[in-house]
Amino acid sequence: MVTAETEREVEALLFAAAGALSLDDLARRLPEGADVEAALAALAARYTGRGVELVCVADRWRFQTAADLAWLMTEERDEPRRLSKAAQETLAIIAYHQPVTRAEIEAVRGVAASRGTLDVLLELGLVRMRGRRRTPGRPVTYGTTEAFLEHYGLASLADLPGVAEMKAAGLLSLDLPADFAMPDPAALGPDEDPLEAGEAPEFHTDYLGEAEELEN
Template sequence: MSDLAQTVREVEALLFAAASPLTVEDLAGRLPEGADVPAALAELGRQYEARGVVLANVAGGWRFQTAEDLAWLMTEERDEPRRLSKAAQETLAIIAYHQPVTRAEIEAVRGVQASKGTLDVLLELGLVRMRGRRRTPGRPVTYGTTDAFLEHYGLATLGDLPGMAEMKAAGLLSLDLPADFAVPNPEAPALDEDPLEGEAPEFHVDFLGEDEPVR
């Protein structure tokens, strides 16, 4: 058996057993020194491209998942995902497309004052994280999306986010966002914010609160 064929088998075994996507670095760290992980992934992807389970690049890592055209077979065997409220969907969309963003900026775009639990729910679900503090009076916290957000929506990077027109056509967004909203570059540092120093989020989830108009 060739070295590449053996590496393909090893990568296949690791991905099959993994609970979450594995990066090239994760795989290389578990394999013998000199193993050609990119070539093994390419070959593994070729072998699985027409099968019921395919190799997918998600959130910067690799995993096996059901082929898209067979997803309907799983509907009776999987738990229904928790549905976000309209306010939470709009808030998540604003954060995804305009991060890093503060709560006040989110409210300004939506035109309503967010209820107490909207951001807390997104933080609790792991779709959003606190990134840092804006270098402005009051030092407000800024928010951004997480790898769990990318994994949940099947995205490799934020650059794969659909356009606004696509989101509205799919019924995922009814909010009219400004025309200058663009997909952020996840690699670009935010020069107007400082990292959080040992601060942990506190959740105060209130599902009964209603959004109020900003006055």
Template sequence: MNDPGETERRIEALLFAASEPLSAADLAGRLPEGADIGAGLMALQASYQGRGVNLVCVADRWRFQTAEDLAWLMTEEREEARRLSKAAQETLAIIAYHQPVTRAEIEAIRGVQASRGTIDVLLELGLVRLRGRRRTPGRPVTFGTTDTFLEHYGLATLGDLPGAAEMKALGLLGMDMPANFSVPTPGSDLADDEEPFEDGETPEFHQDFLGEE
């Protein structure tokens, strides 16, 4: 003789353990012959009504799912690692070792035109910041690294920057360095030929990239 309460328990166990929704036929194939699947599902659905987990029927298949009003609790934010391109790695290394440095100086060291997109990525990731302006004609924007840069590469200060070979191991440079790349002593946080942005000034460095896409 089939016990309705036991049938309900067995349906509950099957649905919890299932990797995908189950139909009434799927359940019937696993339960003793004559078990009232329909009544068991209705009773179980009523039992879970208003709870954190509900029993629902989707496309004639049954499953347990989080209550709709609690779906926001299941949201998970993940940070996806962004792999820097070779150009971005080299640009970051140049900024780290030559700061404060302008776009024109980055180009002179790398020997190729600097892409605005490359610097934008470094700014977006918080590895590089706009420091100020060079006290030269045109007052070009200067770039420097951030505390995030130090944290990312496990450095206490800029004085702990490694040599060229170690830079490759840390991922600061690709395996093929520009022929004219040099590794000077990191510059201080202040420079005699550098001035801060004026109060309320929003740095406009688009002119530094005129003619580039």
């Protein structure tokens, strides 16, 4: 019959252990002749229904939170996502030169625009697809969102820092063309987003149709 002292010793070892312990692990630490199996059975019975239970996993024993209380151990927190240099440059080009197509972004950056970079900006809600340019191929144009203004604490696009300030802050390291200018706040305010003369208003229907074709 297991002694109370053996049960206490096994309990102490399991509580202090960094991981689960096998019968042999426990026996090596206990006095010779200690009934480890009986002590484990007694502890398992004593902890049944408690907030912490004694369980055997892969022939090793450990204390763990009762399964029905696992929800108490979860914690939700927001992890800020840092934009890559490519994403920062792409976002700056879109912000200062919207509405802008992928080809125009590539022309300014001098490298191919990664689909993943645009996907990240779209997923974060900083950028959205505005419409289609009324040019051959009807390319998609991109623009910023209200979430972009909120994220950077801007009342409107007119509050964007100048290109020189962006470069000085290390957020933009590009040799921009001479016609790369600040947006006109009169043409695009914080609460309105009129389509440019060269954009097609039926964009959303067209895009969804193409997306369905790709999926099929």
